Amino acid sequence: MKKIVIIGGGIAGLEVSRLLLQEGFPVTLIEKSSHLGGNIRNYAYLFPDFTPSEEILKNYTSLPGNADLQLLLNTEIEKIDFSSRPYTLFSNDGIAISADSIIIATGYQIFDARLKEEFGYGIYDGVITSVEMEKMIREQHIVTPYGKAPRRIAFIHCVGSRDAKVGNTYCSRLCCITAIKQAIETKKLLPQAEIFCFYIDLRMYGLTFEELYLNAQKEYNIQFVRGRLSETSEMIDKRLIIKAEDTLIGRPLKMMTDMLVLMVGMEASNFSKQFAYHNGLEIGEHGFFKPLNQFNARGKSQKEGIYFAGTSIGPMSVAETIEHAQATALSTISYLKGKEN
Amino acid sequence: MTKIADMTENSPEQRKKIYWKDYIKYIPEDDYFFFRSCIRQTFFPGAEQAFLAILKNNLHKNYFDDPRLTTCTGIGYHSDIIPLETLHTMIARHFSIMNESGYSNLVISCVTTFGVMIEVLNTWHEFPETLEKARENLQKTTGRTFELPKAIAHASDIIYLYRDEIAKQSVYKLINKETGKPLKVVDHVGCHYAKIFPHHGIGGAEFPKVLSEMIKTWGGEVVDYPERRHCCGFGFRQYLIKESRGYSLTHAQIKFESMQPFHPDLILTNCPGCNMFMDRWQYVIQETTGKVYSSSGNGIPVLTYEELAALLLGYDPVQIGLFMHQTDVLPLLEKLGIQFNKNEYAKLREESLDLAKIL
């Protein structure tokens, strides 16, 4: 029996595991943290329809009890030796694991907003990230760092994306719709608050996303300003001042706000960033793993038996992640059955 | 041994830490070829002299003050009467003179000069044919040849580098003598110091540390105010042409209005132009609207980093030219408890302000 190892217990790794187990292939799932679920554990409700993330995770609760699953939590893979078959994976605490086939589902990490210095994250307390906002939404309690209900909140799109200054020139795809999701959630919790979204382009790529945008405008009175944030500063009373241009009017705009939510972009995980230095797989120009091609081999690597699943190859929504994981599972099964390489 | 300027990380009010490390740049330690500023010499000649005096007497550094240097033509360039090629050749001539004097560490007094020099070096790097052209033009017009400097620093970088040594030798601290509390200082860093090439400025373009670290090291409290990064308003042609001078006033005013709620005791600058504008526009605002931005005196005193360093080191306020400021610095001298010949200072101020009554 061939040995299959899945690195990363996020939604992608879980979906691949579930399918392989269902088809009768024993797998080893390695997760660096102490939990399964990955990033969506931190998010409350998911776009496009506000499904609680727990509901998605529920599909996998029976997995750890499966006798065919070897689960290694708190184990971070640092290196893979491709020089001989079976391949060997090395964890940070020195464990070596051999594998005939590996599925890399190491996901993404969020952009470190401190790098975008002029936005004031880590300097002014009222500036938070979208991930921190998810936490407040989950706790159903949105307050400024000074314990007050914010009267005005501005969501800032494209933080750490589409920006040569910070080295990330790509679009993270999901933050526009995530901003709308969060803006609506915020308005539900704070009906009195004024909410603004500052964007460059609104990328409503999903079939139902545009409706959500319309809803945000019509039902929730969320204001959209076409203009990127230029800088944040703080007044003596701790309110924030933001500068942008309303590019539809063509005039600079200065606005006071109690809270600023930075829609941080999705970056390649450290695992893939570091991979470029000590391993043989190809990394694309944005730091994510580079699939064999962008059409019919988005889950395949250049190496035999090595596959990718989910956001390890680039930003994706939960639905896309699951679909990608399913496609990868199918490729893996075909490979294990000797039908494909 | 050369050393890289260290970047201390203690910054209570600005908790930004690690990324400032990205902006570490090399600052030469000694053997400076000093490049004067037209604006500084015109308005605050004592400040440049104070810088050289500190280099010599307090830091025991070697420098050279070459009379053959002229304007960098940066003001002409940014007000669009100096073509790019002329600018390149002028800069090349300065480098040639530096080579001739046997120096390779250029230390620049003016932020405009600092900006254009870095910009020119960058253009030569990106477009090598422009460097060739500059060599050819310089040869053709003056018979000179030149090599690029090994290091370029702004004079404020040097004071920043030796801020601890200056603190050690200081007679005074940025502390209110009466209350024992740190003085509140706002900084204004000239736009061309780091906005053109952030990696050439200590701390980068957004949170330049060059002045704030001096303030902290010398005992003061740095006050971040909303329009800290806003341009002082020089605007080159906007100021030079009388009709558009309101541009300059407007932007200085934006800054004063923004800092006033924080009650700063002092504005510290590193650019000759900014220093003059922030000094003079307070006077104009007071004359035209009656508004004064300080709680005492006739405005918030505006000092250059050389003047401040010299003051704390015990140099005489008259000798460093503080009487040449329009906005009176006396309230600051009193807060600091500076011992000096008050009569001489008062006499000079009286003479100059008497004139105000006649005007």
Added chain:
Amino acid sequence: MIPMDEIYADPRIRENMNACINCGVCTALCPAADYYDYEPRYVERIILMRNADALEELMSSDYIWYCGQCMSCKARCPRQNAPGTVISALRYWSQKLGLFIRSPKGRQQLIIKQNIGKNIYELGYCVHPSRLTMEEHPEQGPVWQWILNNLEKVHALVDGNIDKNGPGPMRKIPEESLQEIRSILEGTGAIDLWNQIEMEVINTDNDQNC
């Protein structure tokens, strides 16, 4: 027809043409946009359109003369453009092609030439106390007036060397150095530019008088 290829070969334009995302970050912090009805983003847009008529119109208008050359826009642009640097090039070409006389602000280049240009040529300084009169610079205030009246004394108090030989602040620039910079001004196009400014403005003034 304006010489598009030559204009686009200017290193200042070449280096700052990374396409524009139209985000407005530059306009948001631009002091000129705060003061005038002006947008660096618009300048970037015209330059990227590569349309000769639009560019000529821009270079013939007041628009390019609003910028204050602070370069704040360069630090922030997510596409690493520098509208301020592009403006420098456009202003040069506007003068070179004689388009600057079509706008009131463009014609003011004569004033700059007669002040800053003259100072550089005659004194080797771009500014000099003797050229900063109270009539032209009332904002300088009474202390400045007093300094002007007492230049020698004031400079002596601060270890200056005004208008004298040798090193030091406001020293007299040695004759050989002046010769060198004049030769550079002549040999690299500055004097031609100045003559062009002078001639064009005088000619239009005459035309208007007829």
